[in-house]
Amino acid sequence: MLVGVVEPGPKVLYRENEIGFGGTAEAILDRLAHEVRQGLEAHPQATSVGVGIPCTIDFERGFAVSSVHLPIVGVPVRELLQERLEMPVLIDNDANLAALAEHRFGAGRGTRDVVMLTIGTGIGGGLVLEDEVYRGTTGAAGELGHTVVDAEGPPCFGNCPNRGCVEAMVSGTALARDGLVAAQDHPGSALGRRLDAGEPIDGRAVTEAALAGDEAARAVVERAGRYLGVALTSFANIFEPDVIIVGGGVMAAGELLLGPAREELRSKALEPQNATRVELAELGPDAGMIGAATMAAGASVAA
Amino acid sequence: MLVGVVEPGPKVLYRENEIGFGGTAEAILDRLAHEVRQGLEAHPQATSVGVGIPCTIDFERGFAVSSVHLPIVGVPVRELLQERLEMPVLIDNDANLAALAEHRFGAGRGTRDVVMLTIGTGIGGGLVLEDEVYRGTTGAAGELGHTVVDAEGPPCFGNCPNRGCVEAMVSGTALARDGLVAAQDHPGSALGRRLDAGEPIDGRAVTEAALAGDEAARAVVERAGRYLGVALTSFANIFEPDVIIVGGGVMAAGELLLGPAREELRSKALEPQNATRVELAELGPDAGMIGAATMAAGASVAA
Numbered sequence: 001m002l003v004g005v006v007e008p009g010p011k012v013l014y015r016e017n018e019i020g021f022g023g024t025a026e027a028i029l030d031r032l033a034h035e036v037r038q039g040l041e042a043h044p045q046a047t048s049v050g051v052g053i054p055c056t057i058d059f060e061r062g063f064a065v066s067s068v069h070l071p072i073v074g075v076p077v078r079e080l081l082q083e084r085l086e087m088p089v090l091i092d093n094d095a096n097l098a099a100l101a102e103h104r105f106g107a108g109r110g111t112r113d114v115v116m117l118t119i120g121t122g123i124g125g126g127l128v129l130e131d132e133v134y135r136g137t138t139g140a141a142g143e144l145g146h147t148v149v150d151a152e153g154p155p156c157f158g159n160c161p162n163r164g165c166v167e168a169m170v171s172g173t174a175l176a177r178d179g180l181v182a183a184q185d186h187p188g189s190a191l192g193r194r195l196d197a198g199e200p201i202d203g204r205a206v207t208e209a210a211l212a213g214d215e216a217a218r219a220v221v222e223r224a225g226r227y228l229g230v231a232l233t234s235f236a237n238i239f240e241p242d243v244i245i246v247g248g249g250v251m252a253a254g255e256l257l258l259g260p261a262r263e264e265l266r267s268k269a270l271e272p273q274n275a276t277r278v279e280l281a282e283l284g285p286d287a288g289m290i291g292a293a294t295m296a297a298g299a300s301v302a303a
Numbered sequence: 304m305l306v307g308v309v310e311p312g313p314k315v316l317y318r319e320n321e322i323g324f325g326g327t328a329e330a331i332l333d334r335l336a337h338e339v340r341q342g343l344e345a346h347p348q349a350t351s352v353g354v355g356i357p358c359t360i361d362f363e364r365g366f367a368v369s370s371v372h373l374p375i376v377g378v379p380v381r382e383l384l385q386e387r388l389e390m391p392v393l394i395d396n397d398a399n400l401a402a403l404a405e406h407r408f409g410a411g412r413g414t415r416d417v418v419m420l421t422i423g424t425g426i427g428g429g430l431v432l433e434d435e436v437y438r439g440t441t442g443a444a445g446e447l448g449h450t451v452v453d454a455e456g457p458p459c460f461g462n463c464p465n466r467g468c469v470e471a472m473v474s475g476t477a478l479a480r481d482g483l484v485a486a487q488d489h490p491g492s493a494l495g496r497r498l499d500a501g502e503p504i505d506g507r508a509v510t511e512a513a514l515a516g517d518e519a520a521r522a523v524v525e526r527a528g529r530y531l532g533v534a535l536t537s538f539a540n541i542f543e544p545d546v547i548i549v550g551g552g553v554m555a556a557g558e559l560l561l562g563p564a565r566e567e568l569r570s571k572a573l574e575p576q577n578a579t580r581v582e583l584a585e586l587g588p589d590a591g592m593i594g595a596a597t598m599a600a601g602a603s604v605a606a
Contacts, residue, residue, distance in 0.1 A: 148452055270446055
């Protein structure tokens, strides 16, 4: 968890990193309220609070509809935090907020329509269409990671009952799965030696081995890049956005992943969508926090 | 081509069906202007003209960017028609306009966010998001038929360089392709006997045979229905719309096609997206014309 105080600009005035939290919904809310209060004491000029959560959110009602990791489904997070903090609170999906931040202050500055993927353990998605976050009927829209790229593909992860979603092919979890197979198939490769030494084969290990030139790992990352490109092609055809922004930890793989993805988009999308720009995210791990503050500031202005 | 005069409501006051046209861009524009003038003479109260074209449209600039059938790429259709008719003209992709019409007057009445597929020879797509047609950067958005459902699938049709798009799996052209294979594999089936008699196996022949109970044809339609469901699942996860509307000639197959599609959506989409409504279009072949008039009327009010 990351808590901060952000001024328009954006300027991060306060930041508290690496706050671990867990336990019951009550414990999570207490901890969150406590940490926000710390920030508010340091910067009492703050007038509203935005919260980004990696869950499917009912935006109007302010609670989590489904969640892979947090025991807060159905808990009225917005209302309970508002009571604790005595200040306006808005909550949204963290990937929506990352997209908002990149649209306002990052790789989407000056554009109107942004499609954003945050590729980490899973794949989060966010849509800023005609300059506003698009949320759908209840706030669950933008689950771009659960766009199918291969109907015959492997089972997806987390609470997704589908198969062959782009998350199932390109996320850190997918790279780990495919990296393990590559390690078994190529015992002499860097991944194979890692497996032999009993070290974990996670997404990071795969991208690092690929960046260091290991052929088996490169093949895994390049294959993932092509599947990422299949999804980007669909998004370009669907949205014709000004830009598709790609961020998250897996993008440490850089052009190894993005090169094949761009090539797929250029050669397979319709015209004029095949000219859609694809850019790396600029705001890094702060994107969600900056987006949450942007949302909260916008709402207080509007209210 | 279909030309009509439409009052808000909508009420179709005038309709000229089955106008064949072709030749050069000049000939097409002359014929179109002539037919519109006929309508305007019969109903001089009309104040604006909307045109729906089955091409990728640059909406602001009013011309076709790419086209499978019509020789009008790069021709400033809106401007040239405005000159000929001395009246405000707007042009848009016909599937966008069908979506607008269904949103205002059809299966999407009273909703905010509509995703619509028009499944005919190809698959047209339209998006009405937050009550307005979503067009993307230049007007090319909403090409929902070119959402990939199977990266390893067969080549797509028309001017699409991709493979495994939903159009490549579910359109009338796809049904014809798969129906021919089924006819060859099952010579005793209705499709097989059709092939033997030298009759064409087109999408219509496949859906009619399926509706009449032919097992080989039913298997083709049901498989297409499952792939349609893969696309609907992606659209539900991406947009969480109020409703997905499905229309076009291929929907004559009705529940044979839509049943497997709905089942796929219910079982494979995320929560709450798995509850997304899927409805048949209500306005039939008039949808594009009604949408064009709606767009034109909206613009004249705004202008």
